[in-house]
Amino acid sequence: MRQKKHTALGISLFIFACIGVLALGCWLWPDKGIRIGELELKWPKLSEILETPTDTLAVGSEGSAIGIIDEPIDSAELMSAEPVVVAEPAKPVAVAPIKPVEEITLEPSDTVLEPVTRLTHLAAALEKADSVPVRVVYYGDSQIEGDRMTMTIRRALQALYGGGGVGLLPLHQTISSRTIIQNLKLSDITQSTGDGPQRYMAFGPMSARRENKIYGPMGQCAVLDDSLKAGSEHALWTAYAQKRKNTESYFNRVRVFASPTIDVNVHKATKSKDESQKSNSVYILPDSTTAVTIALNGEGDVYGICLESDHGVMVDNVPMRGCAGTIFTSINSRELRDYYQATNTKLIILQFGGNVVPYTHTTKQVNTYIGRVRNQIRYLKQLAGECDFVFVGPSDMVDKSGSDIHTHPAVPAIDKGLKQLCDEEGVLYFSLYNAMGGSGSMQAWKTRGWAGSDLIHFTRQGADKAGEMLAEWLVEHLTINDE
Numbered sequence: 310m311r312q313k314k315h316t317a318l319g320i321s322l323f324i325f326a327c328i329g330v331l332a333l334g335c336w337l338w339p340d341k342g343i344r345i346g347e348l349e350l351k352w353p354k355l356s357e358i359l360e361t362p363t364d365t366l367a368v369g370s371e372g373s374a375i376g377i378i379d380e381p382i383d384s385a386e387l388m389s390a391e392p393v394v395v396a397e398p399a400k401p402v403a404v405a406p407i408k409p410v411e412e413i414t415l416e417p418s419d420t421v422l423e424p425v426t427r428l429t430h431l432a433a434a435l436e437k438a439d440s441v442p443v444r445v446v447y448y449g450d451s452q453i454e455g456d457r458m459t460m461t462i463r464r465a466l467q468a469l470y471g472g473g474g475v476g477l478l479p480l481h482q483t484i485s486s487r488t489i490i491q492n493l494k495l496s497d498i499t500q501s502t503g504d505g506p507q508r509y510m511a512f513g514p515m516s517a518r519r520e521n522k523i524y525g526p527m528g529q530c531a532v533l534d535d536s537l538k539a540g541s542e543h544a545l546w547t548a549y550a551q552k553r554k555n556t557e558s559y560f561n562r563v564r565v566f567a568s569p570t571i572d573v574n575v576h577k578a579t580k581s582k583d584e585s586q587k588s589n590s591v592y593i594l595p596d597s598t599t600a601v602t603i604a605l606n607g608e609g610d611v612y613g614i615c616l617e618s619d620h621g622v623m624v625d626n627v628p629m630r631g632c633a634g635t636i637f638t639s640i641n642s643r644e645l646r647d648y649y650q651a652t653n654t655k656l657i658i659l660q661f662g663g664n665v666v667p668y669t670h671t672t673k674q675v676n677t678y679i680g681r682v683r684n685q686i687r688y689l690k691q692l693a694g695e696c697d698f699v700f701v702g703p704s705d706m707v708d709k710s711g712s713d714i715h716t717h718p719a720v721p722a723i724d725k726g727l728k729q730l731c732d733e734e735g736v737l738y739f740s741l742y743n744a745m746g747g748s749g750s751m752q753a754w755k756t757r758g759w760a761g762s763d764l765i766h767f768t769r770q771g772a773d774k775a776g777e778m779l780a781e782w783l784v785e786h787l788t789i790n791d792e
Contacts, residue, residue, distance in 0.1 A: 425735050428697045432787050434655040435470050438621050442472065444652040445624040446526070449660035452704065452767065452775075454628040456488045458660075460557070461776025463624035465784065467556035472621020474560030480531040480546060480611040481505035484628070487769070488557050489616070492547045496540030506544070507537040511640050512632040522641045525566055525612025526648035527627050533571060534608050542608050548616065549600035558599055560616040563592040566648070568609025576602040612644070615652075623652070634661025635681040638688045646692040655696055657689060660741075662703035662723050663765070669719035679726040686734050698736040701779065702727045705742050705751040707764035714764070716748040737786060744778050 434443045445466065447459045456475065467473065475489050482491040483502045493500045500506075509519040511528040524530050533541045550558035565573045567590075578592035578601075594601065605611065617623045629636070637645070648654070665678050686698065702724045708717035724742045731738035746753060754760040759771030767775060 425697075425737055426786070428656060428699075428737070428783070428786050430695045430697045431655040434653065435622065435787070438470050438472070440620065441653060442618065442620055443470075443622045444476075444649075444654040445622060445656040445658065446477075446627060446649075446654055447624060447658040447660070448528075448627045448629065448634070449658070449701070450632050450634075450664055451628065451630045452663065452772070453626060453660060454484050454630065456486045456626045457767070457769070457772035458776040458779065459624060459626035460488050461773055462658075462780050462783065463557055463626075464555060465777075465780035466622045466624060469784065470622045471618075472623055473556050473558070473618040474562070474616040474623055475557045476617060476623045476625035477527060477613045477615050477627065478548065479527060479529060479613060480544070480605075481508070484630075486551075486626075488551055488555070489548055490551060494545040495538065496543045497545075498540060505531070505538075506541040507532040507534065511636045512629045518639075522639055523610065523644060524640050525610070525644055526625075527613050528629060528636065528640055530610045530612045532610055533605065542606065544605040544611075546603045546605065546614065547601070548614075553599055559597045560601075560618055561594050561596045561598055562615075562617045562619055563594060563601055563603070564615035564617065564652075565590050565592070565603065565605075566612040566614070567605065568607075568611075570609040571605050571607040571611065574604040574606075576604070631664055632661065633664045633678070633681075634659055635678075635685055637685045642688075642692055645689070649693045649696065654693060656699065657693060657696060658699045658701060659686075660701035662727060663706060666703060666706050666717050666719045666723065669723065672722065675719070675722050675726050678723065679730050682727065683730055683734065686730075686736060690734075698734075699739060699783070700727060700731050700736050701739045702741050704765075704767070704775070705745050705748070705754075707751055709764075714752065716751070721748070739779055739782055741775060741779075744782075745775070 431443070431445070434441070445462070447453060447462065449458070453459050463475070475486075478489065478491065481493050481500060483505070485502070493505060495506065508517065508529055508531050509524060510517040511522075511524045532538075533544055535542050552558060563575050563578060565575070567573060573590055575592040575594075578594045581591035581593055601616065603614065615623075615625075649657075661682070662678075665674075669675060669678065682700075686700075690696075690698065703720055706717045706720050707714055720742055724740055728738045728740060730736075742750075745751070751760050751764050754767070754771055754774075755762070755764060759768055759774055760766070761768055761771075
């Protein structure tokens with residue numbers, strides 16, 4: 310039998326016929342769909358297929374329509390996703406009217422508090438810090454990884470109010486720190502940064518989540534379980550200071566946050582007899598200790614290890630790579646509340662927003678993100694009790710999608726929205742974007758060696774500069790008069 314040949318005309322007619330049938334289905338199909346038993350069949354309308362996004366933020370002076378990503382904005386998977394491709398139009402296209410940043414308004418809040426001007430709770434606690442140590446917890450995205458920025462804040466506060474130690478650390482450090490060196494052995498085998506025990510995290514890839522939401526105060530935990538990682542039920546953890554000339558290098562207390570099924574032995578330490586610390590174990594070391602070794606045996610979770618002092622102020626560095634700061638409600642409330650109470654936490658710093666910038670193109674998306682952040686702040690406030698809050702907004706970031714390099718239009722929009730949100734929720738706001746110099750400042754910082762080649766992240770010198778500006782601002786709001 311001779312095979313029938315398909316001509317170009319025949320193929321074209323077939324394709325157009327298929328498109329016509331699909332379009333006819335869009336037109337004739339009922340809006341509510343068709344139900345067959347428990348099965349519901351729906352068909353998209355032509356308006357949904359052909360509709361273009363509106364209310365687009367300005368991109369440069371001319372602007373262009375950009376695709377919208379509405380959902381998950383808080384995952385490392387999103388950060389590694391393929392970038393939105395903006396096709397060059399063959400002819401000029403009409404773009405919906407652009408709403409300037411000045412006109413962006415948030416959806417009304419059901420509760421509006423008086424704007425705060427002072428770190429009242431922290432200031433009061435620091436007056437007694439000689440006998441009752443005070444905690445600051447600094448959550449942030451990759452801008453604070455490796456103790457960047459946090460280190461500068463810690464040194465400034467410890468220089469003024471005393472204290473020592475770096476605060477909270479994970480069992481397995483996957484990113485090197487500027488202040489502390491950690492080593493983890495599982496059954497005498499040293500673990501590389503890419504290895505280590507099974508970890509669960511409230512942020513990052515969805516595959517790292519756990520159903521019970523028990524992640525601990527860092528939003529991550531390491532699981533010692535031979536069935537998940539051979540030899541992990543016999544762990545040996547050591548930590549020592551990078552340099553012995555700074556306040557965080559010296560400590561005399563260790564807290565281990567772990568399951569009661571794990572036997573903890575802190576070398577050369579005495580376990581505290583304070584039964585009030587039910588959520589953790591406190592171990593007493595000689596004054597001016599700079600290194601510690603801890604053996605952990607048994608099956609269970611390790612939520613973190615604190616190196617601290619018995620007086621002054623401690624500042625925890627809790628980086629969450631790829632996070633937008635909208636994951637706290639997915640962490641068990643008891644875990645967070647117990648930690649804040651046990652450590653006398655009087656200030657929580659949240660530094661987020663940068664990870665949503667590349668995927669934010671409309672004012673609706675800005676409002677959606679601000680609404681999610683509002684929920685997180687209210688959740689943490691309920692858990693932390695008498696505690697001050699500071700939100701650090703995103704730094705300047707560059708948009709390279711067009712022919713020129715300029716500040717991403719979402720940065721000032723998100724910055725403005727976060728400032729208004731913080732005023733409404735009784736939270737102090739530090740605009741890192743404005744402190745840097747506003748629009749185009751990241752390029753200026755790169756010229757001075759303060760920003761990386763990606764024009765998104767700081768260099769070490771840049772992180773130090775940003776940390777110094779924030780530290781000065783914090784101290785100012787500790788000493789400012791209530792009037």
